[in-house]
Amino acid sequence: MATSTTNSSETARPKNYFATTHWSVVLAAAKGDSSGGIGALEKLCRCYWYPLYAYVRRRGYRPEDSEDLTQEFFARLLQHNWVAEARRSKGRFRSFLLMVLNRFLANEWDKIRAAKRGGGVPTIPIQMDTAETRYSLEPATTTTPEQIFERQWALALLDQVLLALRAEYEKGGKAALFDALKPSLAGRSETQPYAELAASLGMTEAAVKVAVHRLRERYRRRLQAEVAHTLASPSEVDSELRHLFRVLARG
């Protein structure tokens, strides 16, 4: 369940009510009225725009064109409900997005670019000013556009999870605890010496162990939920996680 800033159209609906997964909602809405679908699609796009940008850039488009392109793509995506294509992408948002983007690049972008000058009206808050800076940090090796996309996708997902988790702790006044215990998320055993942590946090060692355990549990739930958001069925969460691992382990 991603916590995200709501825009005015969403204030009527309380957050986390039906803990819906965005992608399946989008897919369901594609068959009927799509008003709800757009909200969900927006949420997804907000998280994962950077992988697309990086992909586009790696495809060879110049920075300013890439910026236009990404904005325009999302605008079209949201307006035209291309989700009907979704069935062919085996129910994963990640695959769907890339497929539709490719089609967009192949068919539509040329026409649009010829017709307009300047950027489109952004419908989602893409931080275009930081996009290029981020991109310039990408390793200039022989990674293909797809590889960049996949990798950035995985990182975006992890970022989302960690930020949301931190926000959760912050809300409970436990931001310091989160920061101190954070390294234990990337492991299964005692990754930090509990005795030291206990001393620095003013807790007993047993309490530290419990806190670490709880943090890992919550993280795991969130990660699985976040992954599920981009899938059509929860049975695929494990295989999607394995895919993400392979992508990231490749480096």
Added chain:
Amino acid sequence: METKRICPECRRPLADDAPQGLCPPCLVKAGLGSGVSIDPETKSGQPHFIAPSLEELSGRFPQLEIISFIGQGGMGAVYKARQKQLDRVVALKILPPGIGQAPSFAERFSREAKALAKLDHPGIVTIHDFGQADGLFFFVMEFVDGLNLRQLLQSGRVSPREALAIVPQICDALQYAHDVGIVHRDIKPENILLDRRGRVKVADFGLAKLVGVGNELISDSGTAAGSAALTEAGKIIGTPNYIAPEQMEHPGEVDHRADIYALGVVLYQMLTGELPGKPIRPPSDKVHIDVRLDEIVLRALEQTPERRYQQVSVFKTDVETIARIPGAASNENQKAINEAEWRNPANWSFGLYFSKRDSRSLWVPRRLRGFGWTINLGHWQGAAFLLGSIVLLVLLLVLGIPSKHNNTQAVFGPITERTLSIRGNECAFLSFRTGEVLRHSYFDGDQRDSTPPTAFRQWVREHGVDIGFCASTETFYGPLGLLALEMGTYPFPYDAVPQHMIPRFRSVAEWQTYDAQHKVPANKPLIGSLAGVTNIWNDLTADQVDGPTNEAPAFFLKEKQPSLWFRSTNLTTHPIAFSTRDGVQGLLQITGFTENPPVLKLRYKLVSHAGSASP
């Protein structure tokens, strides 16, 4: 040029864009949870081998009849066999196949085995023969018909008396071996065998040293490595819990006192049922035993060998002293033990005693002093008292039960069964108030001629619909979906389609907790399901279906943990309990579904909240 950071867990370089500075692959791996393998290419850390089958072994050991497979551990696999010529049942132990790769191994094996074979003691499992058969190193040993101590421990805590009977025998065996310079190095409950006559036999003597040196030579490709690997982390011989501290740090420099430590752990475990933790709690803290045993156990468990018992025989003497002279402890201790024993209900026993006919008093037979109540049935008062108590008990039981029941308990009405047939992407709706099944083709194919949301909601409201079913021949949706309708502010069908993520619960209480925590807005029908109830039609009472609270969201249950869930395909196995805003409660189950033509069979029973049954 700054140095690249490395992830301490997986040792991969840490990129600058690592989320929160944490290693991304490790983060993903951590998210998978235990039990799920992430990388099929990696091999497990421990040397692992497949024990040969009985047939395979028969081929290699023509002089033996292989009877059965007994067990397997890191040290090898053990089989029950019979020496044909001698007609004697023996145990055949096969060492892991990869072990013989090092060139010096065969020679070392031979030397060690000869030394072990010389051990001739009733408390040590005798080695009859050893050697190499087609590349497999083996021992033929005495077969012990009984249990090992691990199995005994698993069936419950060993009593102090039993422990004090077993330990001296182990000590004898160990002292004998130590006297000839052999250290066991792997004393643990699995290696302590007890035969049917209660005699103790220690097995796998010295094997740890032999096989342990070989252990790090085993890799999955079977290539040899240097013996310096003995001290490499992760290649420690022995079972971690029983290893003496000095054995962990300097495995090559261990002496017989490591065995004493291990024995201490075993004794601790026998007495308390648990392994000693950090810091070590004295056994008498945990169980009611002679406090003098604490001293002995703790001394055996000293971290530095110098502070431990230096000889097993001394340990044995101390242990036997306690066993022999119970109650020789200080008065205070004894009193405390007595107190504890009295208070422990496990030590109580009850009985009815008779007394002399002319005696007016209740008295207990002289040999049994003590507290308690004795009913003297020699006198009519005693019998009357007994009878009266029984009658009182029965009355209490009988009267006690009804008080649990709520007079206002609602009763479920009769079970109704319905069949709905649905075509294509059609929805059917059931109204419990009227009992009608209505039909609406809201999701009719891909056509956009479906009724706009507001009109549909109105339709739904007008007809008093409570539950909707959506069946679809579209493979994407799957065969079945259940819609929970809400009459509130959300546009239908998107938000009201609960086949997306809905939290699920295993009990009404859990659901109430969720409800309280999430402050769900009003005017929602409550739909829930109770897993674990086997026969909802008879077992469930209406007060287990809580509500109507008007505040909880729709949800469905599954047998496992609350988790994300997408399709209601399991609705055919799980009944659903629900209650609507109007106070209608009920149980619902979809008992059948066929796809061609799409037909749903339902059964449900209803009760209204006011307490009377209504169809």
